[in-house]
Amino acid sequence: MPFDFAVVLIFLAVSAGFVWAAMFVGKLVRPHRPDAQKLQTYECGERPIGAAWYNFNPRFYLLALVFIIFDVEIALTFPVGVVARAWVEAGHGLTVVVEILLFVAVLVAALAYVWGRGDLNWVRDLEHEAPLPPVEPPPDAALTREVHS
């Protein structure tokens, strides 16, 4: 068993060492001539406007929350799944089926709740009214429409 742990640790070290070695060999042969323009952030050739560290859409956060719930539940179900076959062979089939179905039922409830709330929709329709009053149409709206048609 300690041997397996050693294998895992050394493999991780070997992979990090491989990346480091490749970067080190590269450092010996590649040029290094930075200048201000080269080090500019890429924004399709335009001068970058502001930093990119801003608040991104909260739906990513919601998704991560849903994922955590499911993933923890899966991690808890795996041990039951491993012994399922042995239990069925020992004649305790019903116990193990009920046990795993309980896990699945919790997950189905969670999925139904999230689905019902609409959190799984990527593009969400906000059901409440917009916080700003609706914009009054300009007085010459009819005229504008005429011009456009």
Place this chain on the structure above:
Amino acid sequence: MNNLQGLADYAIRAWFSVPDPARWPYTWLVYLGFILLAGLIAVGFAAGFAGPMSFIERRIAGRMMSRIGPNRVGPQGIFQFIADGIKSLLKEDIVPAEADRPLFLLAPYLVFTGMFGTFVALPFAAHVIAADLDVGILWLLAIPSLVVVGLLMAGWGSNSKWAVFGGVRSAAQLVSYEIPSAFALLSVVLFAGTLSTQGIIAAQGPWPWEWFIFRNPLLFVTFFIFFISALAEGNRAPFDLPEAESELVSGYNVEYSGMRFVFFFFAEWANLWVMSALATTAFLGGWQVPGMPAVEIAAMTGWRFVGWEALSFLIFALKTSVLVFVVVQLRWTLPRLRVDQLMTTCWKYLVPLSLITLTGNLVLLALVPERGVVDWMMRGLMVLIAAALALRYLQRVRANYLADRENYRKMEGKELWYPPYRLP
């Protein structure tokens, strides 16, 4: 001599004439050397697969799009990947002035380690595995999470708008598709009764009707759930949104150059092998050689042992290569999904479907006795269906080739310049 530790013990006895390796003070040094050697071989294998694969994929892409692809460097262009590697090595390594330097520099390490960590528990042949962990499947599900962290670090650390979009998006995609793939593997674990990857292969047999994929109709569906989620987790088309070049330029790796950039793609191509090998292990019977159980191979000595091990590796590699080819073919056949379609596919189709197949598999496990009449009927039926599908696939390939040849003859007035088995 049926695992790495056994091999090291054998070497200690043979080379240093030590009767009991457990009592020898320098055993740990030999162990360390053997594990390091195994790690280097595994890195070499990953590099030896990812490099040529990048070339093969581009040639297949060329054939599928009726163009030529790289064919200048070496015979048939086979050294193209070496030329690409040297070019990247000689390229300047740029860290943008605005970037978060530590995160930016660290990200490729995490991405590569997350991919390479899976090689610890991936089987290659009858007894060839770095460590047959007793939590193998959990490890294979857990360690790729480092890739998510790495991609987020790359995206956030670059301080570029494209990179942030790409990083956040790929994190959302990777974590979402982990759910269906974990459920699919859980179905396999139910039938195998173990988490060790070698144990899962041992629970199947060499013949197609003994594989888990053909065991019952629900496991057949489970295989496709797993395959689709593995595609998405590997950022492969049609799920390659994080690097959607038409909308995000290149996604999380937009600010990277030179070797650092290469490691993201190294990980992606090596991941082709990882996902296909995992699918082969879990569903397609792994390295099982017809008519030769692994126990008998372990009892052999000398060249016979090596020969049978090599044969089992060839069988494993063949099954894996077929899957790899299907993945490459899919990439150049299907259009990319939209980001909301991607999430809908995962949460509204694959997750409920995988819950249904998990429940169904559980009931089948409890009700249908193994190797009973019903079991054999289901296996036979599934093998027949699969054979029919495979036959249809080959028929379509032949029809396409013939049509291609006919069109070429009509257009150019001469025969097609390549036979069906060769790349143009």
